[in-house]
Amino acid sequence: GAAELGPYRHYMQKEIFEQPVAIANTLDAVTGISPELFGDGAYRVFKDIDNVLILACGTSYYAGSTAKYWLESIAKIPTSVEIASEYRYRDSVPNPRTLVVTISQSGETADTLAALKHARSLGMLHTMTVCNVSTSAMVRECALSFITRAGAEIGVASTKAFTTQLVGLFLLTLALAQTRGHLTEEQEAEHLKALRHLPVAVQAVLALEPQVIAWSEEFARKENALFLGRGLHYPIALEGALKLKEISYIHAEAYPAGELKHGPLALVTAQMPVVTVAPNDALLEKLKSNMQEVRARGGELFVFADGDTRIESEPGLHVIRMPEHYGALSPILHVVPLQLLAYHTACARGTDVDKPRNLAKSVTVE
Numbered sequence: 223g224a225a226e227l228g229p230y231r232h233y234m235q236k237e238i239f240e241q242p243v244a245i246a247n248t249l250d251a252v253t254g255i256s257p258e259l260f261g262d263g264a265y266r267v268f269k270d271i272d273n274v275l276i277l278a279c280g281t282s283y284y285a286g287s288t289a290k291y292w293l294e295s296i297a298k299i300p301t302s303v304e305i306a307s308e309y310r311y312r313d314s315v316p317n318p319r320t321l322v323v324t325i326s327q328s329g330e331t332a333d334t335l336a337a338l339k340h341a342r343s344l345g346m347l348h349t350m351t352v353c354n355v356s357t358s359a360m361v362r363e364c365a366l367s368f369i370t371r372a373g374a375e376i377g378v379a380s381t382k383a384f385t386t387q388l389v390g391l392f393l394l395t396l397a398l399a400q401t402r403g404h405l406t407e408e409q410e411a412e413h414l415k416a417l418r419h420l421p422v423a424v425q426a427v428l429a430l431e432p433q434v435i436a437w438s439e440e441f442a443r444k445e446n447a448l449f450l451g452r453g454l455h456y457p458i459a460l461e462g463a464l465k466l467k468e469i470s471y472i473h474a475e476a477y478p479a480g481e482l483k484h485g486p487l488a489l490v491t492a493q494m495p496v497v498t499v500a501p502n503d504a505l506l507e508k509l510k511s512n513m514q515e516v517r518a519r520g521g522e523l524f525v526f527a528d529g530d531t532r533i534e535s536e537p538g539l540h541v542i543r544m545p546e547h548y549g550a551l552s553p554i555l556h557v558v559p560l561q562l563l564a565y566h567t568a569c570a571r572g573t574d575v576d577k578p579r580n581l582a583k584s585v586t587v588e
């Protein structure tokens with residue numbers, strides 16, 4: 223009810239603002255990196271696997287897509303990520319030395335549960351879930367688990383569940399890296415420090431809300447939007463586009479920026495806002511040339527750049543500066559303004575933000 227909402231207009235907004243606390247709670251019991259964070263016997267399993275298969279739907283799938291970058295670059299373990307409803311019905315080549323990881327806010331999504339059972343039926347018995355509901359079917363079905371502490375999420379569009387899933391998946395990456403000899407004590411300490419600082423860092427990003435509101439008024443008048451990202455932030459661009467379409471009903475799609483020339487550039491006109499996720503990472507120079515390609519076609523850019531990036535606002539190029547560059551954990555910060563952009567655009571269009579048409583919080587039937 224209204225009392226629970228406090229100063230917020232919708233549960234989604236409240237949940238976006240709860241992210242610093244949700245992340246802190248998720249990290250609360252983590253005193254160091256160890257396989258046991260994922261349950262008894264995890265060490266033996268981590269020693270026995272040679273790849274990871276992530277299965278999920280919706281926003282949880284994008285958390286998995288982000289984790290793939292971490293797992294391959296930090297833990298050096300081959301990782302594939304599959305949409306649960308695809309995986310369960312396709313012929314695939316099973317490997318019993320696979321760690322099957324489902325990701326689910328609710329732990330009750332029918333396709334994700336069925337995909338898990340399908341993997342098991344193929345002889346893959348090392349199962350784990352990153353899940354927000356400790357009493358869910360998913361947690362019961364998986365041998366290992368990591369429970370995110372986002373608390374109840376009521377808005378249909380997932381926000382705090384997503385960022386806490388990313389925290390859980392980063393911990394999984396570190397635990398696997400450690401088991402496989404790819405994590406020094408120094409690296410562990412550095413990563414833990416960055417994780418612990420996340421609540422403060424997310425809080426600083428939330429303070430950008432007024433700037434995002436200014437953009438949302440312009441977005442509310444559009445019918446299409448394109449989101450670009452590269453590398454670790456490509457799945458974040460996908461998640462930003464998903465959020466916008468789910469709650470504002472604006473058609474949005476995301477592309478890895480390097481693919482612009484292979485299609486979406488044909489759509490770029492002054493009517494097509496192009497949201498660009500531009501952290502100050504190794505791909506920034508490449509991304510800047512992709513931005514030039516958009517500008518040259520008269521496209522209007524809305525860029526989320528890190529504080530230390532030399533991208534300045536000019537006509538047709540709007541920049542919101544993120545407080546700091548956050549290395550490997552940067553996706554957790556960069557998704558937050560995209561959540562706010564979708565939220566405020568939906569508010570400006572007067573949609574039912576917490577209960578978008580045709581969508582359900584948890585899809586328990588196929």
Ligand code: G6P
Pocket residue numbers: 279280281282325326327328329330331334378379380581582583584585
């Ligand atoms: C629905 C929700 C999404 C969620 C997806 C997967 O589509 O609207 O917010 O990401 O289901 O749900 P799960 O509970 O498995 O994460």
